[in-house]
Amino acid sequence: MTIYIGIIAFAAGLIIAFPLGVKYRKRIAEAELGSAEDEAKRLVSEALKTAESKKKEAIVEAKDEIYRMRTETEKELKDRRSEVSRLERRIQQKEESLDRKLENQEKKEEALQKKMTEVEEQLKEADLVKKHQFEMLEKISGYTADQAKEYLLTNLENELTHEKALKITQIEQRLKDEADQKAREIITQAIQRCAADHVAEVTVSVVPLPNDEMKGRIIGREGRNIRTLETLTGVDLIIDDTPEAITLSCHDTVKREIARIALERLIQDGRIHPARIEEMVDKARREVEQKIKQDGERAVIETGVHAMHPELIKLLGRMRYRTSYGQNVLAHSVEVAHLAGIMAAEVGADVNQARRAGLIHDIGKALTHEIEGSHVAIGVDIAKKYKESPEIIHAIEAHHNDVEPKTIVACLVQAADAISAARPGARRENLENYIKRLEKLEEIANSFNGVEKCFAIQAGREIRVMIKPDVISDDQMVITAREIAKKIEDEMEYPGQIKVNLIRETRSVDYAK
Incomplete structure (x- = not known):
């Protein structure tokens, strides 16, 4: 009961105290609002005063800036007017x-x-x-102007012809002396240091027999032995009345050599029948192939050429059984390699490259029987196939002027080839071609005006030309000789050089009365 009374009293106290508290807080809030309004008014008044002061300061600064800018502008304008006045005066x-x-x-x-x-x-x-x-x-002179001009031009032309002939003679003589001396030194040294053997081979080989009875055994019953031998070797056996000898005929010297070795072995053995013939031919073929390889290796070692493809070495060995105008091609190639190397050393070119190009320059001749085309084209294809350098390939291609030589090595190989082939005794030339060359020489000389007679002498290495003295003068002889030589160079192919010798005879006849 007491608790309830306390609670009721507390609630009644709260109800009485709440309105009193609200009024008190209202009075406090009104007092604070009044002081806030006074403070706000004070702040606004101070802000207005500050703004007025700032405004006055800004106006003063603006006026100062305007005055300064006007002063500078007036000064700049004055300077420009002065400059304009100065320019106007200039x-x-x-x-x-x-x-x-x-x-x-x-x-x-x-x-x-x-x-x-x-x-x-x-x-x-x-x-x-x-x-x-x-x-x-x-x-005074009795000449018109045209006649005098023609007279002067004629005299001038004669003088110029004389001067030109003298100048040509002097230049040719000087160049000839210098070139002859240098070429003679190089070629002489090359030839003296190279002494290669040359073997002339023909298209037949002769095999000696111990007696004539052996001929019948070689022919065999109904000719079976000789047919077997000819079939296996591709060589014709000529058995005639020649005592104790059989002739082997074939253009391919390798086949002819195989047949010769096989036949000699059969004659020594005495057992001659088809099976034995086949066995001996196989042995002879292997022996010749081995000899071909050895000949190629010997040529490579002799010339000092290294790192050559084995197939190229075999082709070099095959050239031992090939001749050109009676000159052995392998011996010729070795000599060309030596000559080219010696001349390369003299002129400061690549000696190894010159020897290599000289050694294989005629490599195409080893296959000319098997492949269509010139030995130059075949040689170029072979060199390309076995990865020879472009310089070597060009030297092979240019050694017969199929293309223009562009390197020193190509020129040296061409010169060495000509030296080896053109020197006396190196080659045998077909008589018909020899006669045609002499006739062509005389035909070229006779085609020039003023030539009376001409004679090709010294085996076609010199041509003597008799000229008419009333047509060609002494000065014109030099020019005519040069023109004949130039035409020979353009229209003919020949080894070495051809000397053009002009002869003019002047006669003066008078009578004493």
Whole structure:
């Protein structure tokens, strides 16, 4: 009960105290609101005062800035006016100077015009004097102007022909002396240091027999032995009345060598029948192939050429059984390699490259029986196939002038090939070709005006030309000789060089009465 009374009393106290508290807080809030309004008014008043002060300061600063800018502008304007005045004065001075120059130029032109007029008058007078002098000269000399001009040109042409002939003779003589001396030294050294053996082979081989009875055994019953031998080797056996000898005939020297070795072995063995013949031919073929390889290796070692493909070495060995105009091709190639290497050393070129190119320059001749085409084209294809250098390939291609030589090595190989082939005794030439070359030489010389007779002598290495003295003068002889030599170079192919020798005979006849 007491608790309930306490609770009721507390609630009644709260109900009475709440309105009193609300009024108290209202009075406090009104008092704070009044002081806040006073403070706000004070702050607004101070802000207005500050803004007014700032405004006055900004106005003063703006006026100062305007005054400063106006002062600077007036100064700049004054400077520009001064500069414009100075430029105007300079322009005025230049105009006055140009006026003076124009005036002087006009005076000079007037003076020049006067001088031109005077010069024209003087030229007219000179023409009159010249014409008068020409008339006097024509009367004195008895020649017209055209006749005198023709006379002078004729004399001048004769003088120029004489001078040209003298100059050509001097230059040719000097160049010939220098070139001959140098070439003679190089070629002489090369030939002296190279002494290769040359073997002339023919298209037949002779095999000696111990007796004539052996011929019948070689022929065999109904000719079976000789047929087997000819079939296996591709060689013709000629058995005639020649005592104790059999002739083997074939253009392929390798096949002929195989047949010769096989036949000699059969004769020594005495057992001659088809099976034995086949066995001996196989052995002979292997022996020849081994010998071909050995010959190729010997040529490579002799010339000092290294790192050559084995197939190229075999092709080199095959060239031992090939001849050209009676000259052994392998011996010729070895000699060319030596000559090219020696000349390369003399002129400062690549010696190893020159030897290599010289050794395989005729490599195509090893396969000319098996492949269509010239030995040059075949040789180029072989060199490309076995990865030879472009310089070597070019030397092979250019050694017969199929293409123009572009390297020193190509020129050296060409020269060495000509030296080896053209020297006396190196080759045998077909008689018909020899006669045709002599006739062609004489035909070329006879085609020139003023040639009376000509004779090809010294085996076609010199041509002597008799000229008509009333057609060709001494001075014109030099020019004519050069023209004949040039035509021979253009129209003919020949080893070495051909000497053109012109002979002119002058006779003077008189009678004492």
